[in-house]
Amino acid sequence: MMQRIRKTRAGRKLLANRMALGAMLIIGVYLAAAIFVMLGGISPSFCNQPVGPPNIPGFFAEAPAEKRLVNAENTLAVVDRALAKSTPESQQASLDEIQVGLRKLEKISLDDFELKLEKAYAIYDDLSASPDLENDESGLALLADLESEVESLTATPTFSQQVMETIYLSLGTDRQGRSIFIRAVFSIKVAVQIGVVTAMISVAIGSVLGALAGFFGGWVDHAVIWLYSTFSSIPNLVLLVVLAYVFSSINVEIFGKAIGQTLIPVYVAFCCTFWIGPCRVIRGETLKIKELEYVQASTTAGFSPVYTLLRHVLPNTIHLMLINFSLLLIGAIKSEVILSFLNLGVQAGAGASWGIMIRDSRSEVLNSFFWQIGAATTLMFIFVLAFNILSDALQDAFDPKHV
C-alpha cells in the first residue's frame, strides 16, 4: 500500500508535506476516537448521565467558593431528604439509591449518617454567616472541612473508579453535571459519522451524474445541469428546516428509533445540496478527458462507451473525488454544528454533538463558565483545520502544475 502511494507523484508529494502528515496524524486520532465510540466505548445515554456536581471547572481547578458551598449543600440535602423518610426501611432504600457523582454512599448505619449530617450542617450554618466567602480565610478553611465531611459520606472509591473520575472530570461538567470530556469525545463520532456518510454519498451521486453528463452530453447533460441548477437555488439551511419538520412529523421507525430522532434527516438534507459541487467539477473534468486521445483510442479499439467511461475516464477523476470528499466532509461537519445549535440537527436522543454543547453553554457563558463551549469549539476547530490542511495538501499534490 505504502509503496504504491510512493510510486505515484502525488503520493510522494503528499508524504513530503509535513503539514499534511501532521494533519493526517490529527485526523487519525479523531478517527480512532470515533471508532472507539462507535464500538460502544461511550453510549449515547451515558453522555446524558450526570457524573458529578454541575459546572465544576476542568483541569481539576477549584470552583469558586460560592459554587463549592452550593454543591456541598446539595449533596447534604439529598441525604437529608432520604433520612426524612418515615420508616427505617424506606430510609435505607433511599440511601442505597443515592449516588454522588460516580460514588455510592458509604455502608454505615442510619444513626451514623444522622451524626455526620448534623456535624456537616453545623459547619454549613457557620459558613452561611460569612458575607464574603471568597476572601475569608477562616471561612475557606471551614469550607474545606465541610467538603471533607461531605466526602466522608461516600464510599472510598476503588482505583478504577478514581481513574474514571479523573477522566470524566478532566474538562469539568456542564449544568446538569454531565462530563464535558465524554460529551465532546462522543461528538467526534457524530461529526465524523455525518461528515463521512454525507461526503461519501454526495461525492458518489455527484461523480456518477457529473461523469454521465460530461461524457454523454446531449439531453443527459441538459437534464443534469437542470437538476443541479434547481437544487443549488434552494438554500441549504432552509431545505434542512423543511426536511427536519417533515421527518419529525412522519411516524416511521428505523432501528427502533423514530426517524426524526436519528441522523437520517441530516443526511438527506445535506446530500440533496452537497452533491452539486463534485458534480460540477467531475462534469468539467470529464468534458476535458473525453476529448483526450486515450479515450479516442478506446473508441477506435471498439470498446463500449460505458466501458470507456468506467475504465478510462472515471479513474482519472479520482483526485477530484478525493479533494471534494475532504472539502465536503468539513462542510458537513460545520453545517451539522450550526443545525444542532438551532435544534434542527442532531437530537438529544442521539447523544451529544458540538452544536448541542454550544447551545447548552449559552447560559453558562453568562456565568463565566467557558469549559463546555471551549471544549466543543476547540475540538471542532482542530478537526476542521486539520482537514483543511489535508485538502489543501491533496490539491497541491494532485495539481500537475504545482511543483
Add this chain to the structure above:
Amino acid sequence: MTLLQVKNLVKHFPVRGGFLNRVVGKVQAVNNVSFGVEAGETLGVVGESGCGKSTLGKTIMRLYPPTAGQVEFDGTDISNLGRTAMLPIRRKMQMIFQDPNSSLNPRMTIAGTLGEVTRFHRVVPHSDVDAYVDELMNKVGMRPDDKTKYPHEFSGGQKQRIGIARALAVQPQFIVADEPVSALDVSIQAQVLNLMQDLKDEFQLTLMFISHDLKVVNHFCDRLIVMYLGHVVEELRCNNLTQDAKHPYTQALLGANPINDPDERRPLTVLEGDVPSPYNPPPGCPFAGRCSMVTDRCRVENPPLVQIGTDHEVACWEVAPPTEQTPVTQDAAS
C-alpha cells in the same frame, strides 16, 4: 486492390447557440472528399493546421459519424455501421495518435493498455496475452520489462512507440497515422519514422499518413493528397514532387520547405493572408483569396478535381481547366 475507398465524404460540425441551443451554423471541416488507398501503399495527407486532415482521419476511423458520403473498407460501407457491427472492421483498421502525452491512459500500465485491446479482440488466447505483449514491446523496440511501468515514466518517443504497439496489437491491415511524429524531437522523429517503415514492411500494412511536413511525406509516402479548407486540391505521386506539383497551394507548401543546399536558389513564394474560416467559407475556390493566379472565375465557382496525368489530379481552373474528355471525379461543392 483498393483497400479503402472514400466517396464524397462530408463532415460538418454543428455550431449551437442563441435561444434554446439551436443550430446556428456549421463548421465545414471536410467537404466532398473522395480518394482511394491501394492495399500496401502509403498515402500522405498534407495541409496546414485546420484544413481538416485530422477530421478526415477520424471520420474514416468512425470517431465522428460522417455527415454525408461513404467510407468503404475492403468493400464494406462502414459509414453507417453500429458499434458492434464495426468490431470486425476495428480489428483491421487502427489509428496512431498525434500527442504521445495524451494518447496513453496515465492510470494504466503499459501491459494494461496493450493487454486490454489484445484481450478484447481475442487476438491470442488469454493465457498467451503476457507473451504477446512482450512480443509487441520487442517489435516496437522497447524492453518487455518496461511493460509494468506507467506512461509518465517514458519519454515522448517511447510513448509514441507504445501508441504504435497498441495500434498493432490487433494485427490490422490499415492504419491511420495522425501526425505521429509532429510532437516529437527531430532526432526522435527519424527513429519513429524508420520504425513505422520497418513495421509496414514486416506486416504489409497500408498506411494513411497525416502530416503537415512535406519533407516527411515525401520521404515516407507513395502518394499524396493535399488538402485546403476541407477540400482536396491536388492528388499526386510522390516520386518527383517539386516538378510534378501543379496546384499553386502545393507549390507554395513546397516553397516553404527549406532546401539543404545553400547554393540552390528558387523563386520565393510567400502566401499572403490566412486560411478562411471553415465556419463561413467564401464562395468559389477556397484558395482564391491567397492565390497568385486568381481569376474572376475562381471567386465564383469551385474547380473540380481534374485528372492531368497518371495518378495526378488537380482542382484548379488555371492549371487544369476541365474539358469534355477529362473525367471529372469531383463535383463543384454546392
